[in-house]
Amino acid sequence: MTPTDVNAAPPDDIIICRDVHKWYDGFHAVRGVTTYVKRGEVVIIIGPSGSGKSTFIRTINRLERHERGQIIVDGIPLTDDVRNIDAVRRHVGMVAQSFNLFPHMSALSNVAQNVAFGLEKGRQRGRLMAEALQLVNLEGYAARYPHQLSGGQQQRVALARALAPAPDLILMDEPFSSLDAGLRGQLRAEVRAILKERGATVICVTHDQEEAMQLADRMAVMNEGRIEQLGSPEQVFNYPDTRFAAEFFGTADFLPAWRDGAYLTSEVGRIPWSEAWATPSRTDDELQVMVRPDCLDMEPEEEGNGVVVQREFLGAFNLYSVGLDSGRRVQVMQSHLARFDPGTRVRTFLREGHQPLPFIDGQALVDEPAYATEPDSS
Ligand SMILES: Nc1ncnc2c1ncn2[C@@H]1O[C@H](COP(=O)(O)OP(=O)(O)OP(=O)(O)O)[C@@H](O)[C@H]1O
Numbered sequence: 001m002t003p004t005d006v007n008a009a010p011p012d013d014i015i016i017c018r019d020v021h022k023w024y025d026g027f028h029a030v031r032g033v034t035t036y037v038k039r040g041e042v043v044i045i046i047g048p049s050g051s052g053k054s055t056f057i058r059t060i061n062r063l064e065r066h067e068r069g070q071i072i073v074d075g076i077p078l079t080d081d082v083r084n085i086d087a088v089r090r091h092v093g094m095v096a097q098s099f100n101l102f103p104h105m106s107a108l109s110n111v112a113q114n115v116a117f118g119l120e121k122g123r124q125r126g127r128l129m130a131e132a133l134q135l136v137n138l139e140g141y142a143a144r145y146p147h148q149l150s151g152g153q154q155q156r157v158a159l160a161r162a163l164a165p166a167p168d169l170i171l172m173d174e175p176f177s178s179l180d181a182g183l184r185g186q187l188r189a190e191v192r193a194i195l196k197e198r199g200a201t202v203i204c205v206t207h208d209q210e211e212a213m214q215l216a217d218r219m220a221v222m223n224e225g226r227i228e229q230l231g232s233p234e235q236v237f238n239y240p241d242t243r244f245a246a247e248f249f250g251t252a253d254f255l256p257a258w259r260d261g262a263y264l265t266s267e268v269g270r271i272p273w274s275e276a277w278a279t280p281s282r283t284d285d286e287l288q289v290m291v292r293p294d295c296l297d298m299e300p301e302e303e304g305n306g307v308v309v310q311r312e313f314l315g316a317f318n319l320y321s322v323g324l325d326s327g328r329r330v331q332v333m334q335s336h337l338a339r340f341d342p343g344t345r346v347r348t349f350l351r352e353g354h355q356p357l358p359f360i361d362g363q364a365l366v367d368e369p370a371y372a373t374e375p376d377s378s
Pocket residue numbers: 024025027029047048049050051052053054055056
């Protein structure tokens with residue numbers, strides 16, 4: 001691909017990051033990220049504001065310079081060598097958080113900026129541009145200038161601009177954030193379908209959990225400049241590695257638990273103890289179990305173990321906050337038909353078939369068989 005290619009044949013991993021660090025004037029924004037992204041994968045980065053998501057994604061096409069570690073994009077190491085930077089940018093599309101449209105150009109001309117090079121035939125260029133505007137439902141807006149478009153429409157032009165040249169790799173930073181809920185859901189399904197059809201690799205930052213679940217093959221949960229967990233949405237939801245990941249992705253309560261013969265017991269019930277959890281160096285009183293609202297059930301009972309404190313109506317279901325007799329609170333999911341008034345005495349218990357996850361010191365004791373995170377070749 002370039003004179004500085006490190007691999008003759010492209011490896012399966014289109015992105016290889018090893019111990020990547022980035023500082024802003026002494027502030028350590030990215031703290032040792034090691035990760036591998038397979039060709040054709042959609043990886044979603046989620047995490048709280050300021051956790052380093054945008055900074056990390058911007059290091060992948062060198063909009064930010066990483067100070068330590070190694071980034072290899074499609075066999076090209078990102079160094080200060082401008083030939084490498086140009087080579088990477090040539091086949092990496094980017095949808096930035098700020099749309100960065102040229103104000104003096106129409107929507108079509110903005111899209112054309114990205115398809116101008118690399119394609120000799122004007123007719124093919126025109127088709128790609130029209131298709132890209134059609135994909136984002138803006139066929140009738142080609143002649144408008146950015147100031148004549150709403151924020152959401154500008155965002156869609158930015159998306160069309162990135163998609164039009166059919167890049168192998170596309171980086172997206174909150175690409176649907178300015179769209180209303182209906183259009184957002186529809187567009188992200190369409191964008192995912194087209195990118196999958198093209199076999200493009202996608203790394204996308206979002207705040208939106210529903211978006212992460214809908215788009216991701218794998219999700220990276222970022223916290224304070226580090227990737228706290230990388231896995232499929234199901235892995236992260238069902239088997240969070242840390243308390244942070246559990247609480248950030250979904251709702252979770254943590255209750256003290258203790259080993260009770262062959263069981264792990266908490267105030268909402270017990271589950272069989274697994275020898276795979278044995279942690280001889282630690283004492284049992286540090287144990288906790290994670291319970292998500294759907295793991296718990298409840299029924300009115302005078303001799304119960306708690307009292308309904310609050311009900312939140314969420315459409316298909318009610319989310320109850322229950323004050324347990326220990327003083328702790330848990331959230332319990334119930335059908336929309338299950339109405340309990342605050343003050344109702346209830347028994348809260350583990351729903352059959354649901355296994356609460358044991359934790360020690362904020363770390364899960366259970367390891368789900370992990371997705372292979374080591375590259376096939378490097
Ligand atoms: N150009 C900059 N100069 C100095 N500090 C910066 C700069 N850009 C980002 N930061 C800081 O680096 C940290 C990570 O910022 P970044 O934008 O990567 O976070 P983020 O997770 O994308 O946040 P958000 O979800 O709010 O967009 C933040 O504390 C931010 O204030």
